[in-house]
Amino acid sequence: MSSIAGPPPSLKSDSTEVVLRKLEMTVKQKLDGLLFGNHIGLVPGPGSEAGESRLYHAGDDVRRMDWFVTARTTTPHIRETIADRELETWIVADLSASLDFGTADCEKRDLAVAAAAAFVYLTQHGGNRIGAIITTGEDTIRVPAVAGKAHGDWLIRKFIETPRAREGNRGDLGAALEELRRPQRRRGLLVVISDFLGASTWPRPLRGLQERHDIVGVEIVDPRELALPNIGLVTLRDPETGATLEVQTASSDTRERYAQEAQQQRAQIATALRRAGAGHLRLRTDRDWLLDVMRYVSNRRRGAAGGVLR
Template structure:
């Protein structure tokens, strides 16, 4: 879906183009400029971690707030002050980040400023910018359901640009091919990789069969989940008779969108979102929500700023660590 005029908050469209297509290069340049201009303003100061892991250095303690990782509790300060405290962490100077990017058919959909696929690519660009520099490495596993693409973790701007081009040109899955988020996450476990940050970018639709694999990843890596959704993932419009096609099953059905159907759909969608949130929380993964009908880069800035504020950091870091 092309970005309509006036939707300045939407990422560029990657529906068309291949590695040699000048439109792809132009879209990636636009995306890079947007990310740099909007994110650099919140990334000044020390290398402060927003998602501290076992390899991070201990920093100052601060009061516990709802949502904090209980594994970071500072029991000595808690006992001394009689108030719960957590220990802030300063991130390692060199970080290895792995992106798991879901490119299944359910992301080839969007009803407002862009498709979810475009938003997933934009999220990958934002995370790449947030975690680059200082010798940090970044790699990716890209899955569309029938093909798994592994991009080795390397450092440098040239590698980052090449990785994003590969993600943007991932082939669309054939009709009737289901996504395999669980398989993509599982691929991070073997071969065993250096401790670092694992970022899962998906709409998390479908069966929640990835929870066990993600929990296993959390034992070695810090986690971040990026959820990309469209308004129609949550509610059906009042449009009367419609023909709907599910590209992951290949099934087409005709429906009459009644008030009862809309209510049932909204309840089922909300229930699924709650189950996804619970599954991610059980794995220790904070969630960054991106929507096709919102200013996605503002949501990224808000997420980074909130993590900084929550952990009392006077300066932002270049690594999105909780």
């Protein structure tokens, strides 16, 4: 499919209000068909109250299998769920220094903020409450869950205006997720936005949240994190520690090893999200981010299981 939206607005080039209005116009215009209509549960998934049974279709969540009806009819059936009328959404956004990087259409931070805005607009209607925990590795910003468009706009401004972390501060996504475990929140939707790089402290607390929340993991990726170009000797720098390393990209062996390690790392991230029962949405700085969001939400609304959308 052709592009439906350009890159997200630049946090470096535009003011807060300009970024907010650009996101509102782009997201709401394109997601209009997904924002309204029959309220069929947590936006990327089902509700929690049991409803009627229907025939099983490929891609349905087998955890909702209705074994009594299946045994009686000898045909697989699943139990539909009735939507929760008021949804509490929590967005955990990792805006650590590793997000201050981008070699394609935008920085990863721009994409992370745009993804957060998309889920705010998707879930703020119908009296739903939205809260957030924003971590930079240096600071943690907590925003309580409140309903209303004004709160949604204010929350997006917080994402936009979050200061960039200073060098030497590693992000700790695991600690941010622990904020939601104690005290326990009511059942709802949890959206985790991160590149999932650095210390792997996040899988365990994320698994601990799956019993009470539908989880969506939004992975932010830049193409240079997956493969190196052949451009000779380059100096690579870790934005979170300041450590540097010279790499000879003219070496085909070096490029192949880099690509293999990157592929293995991404596979580990996907496995950890799957084990936590999370849906997996991958957004890239060189792709149409809004089209990927629309495809993901449409697939989940049709009852497809989690899995990764590349």
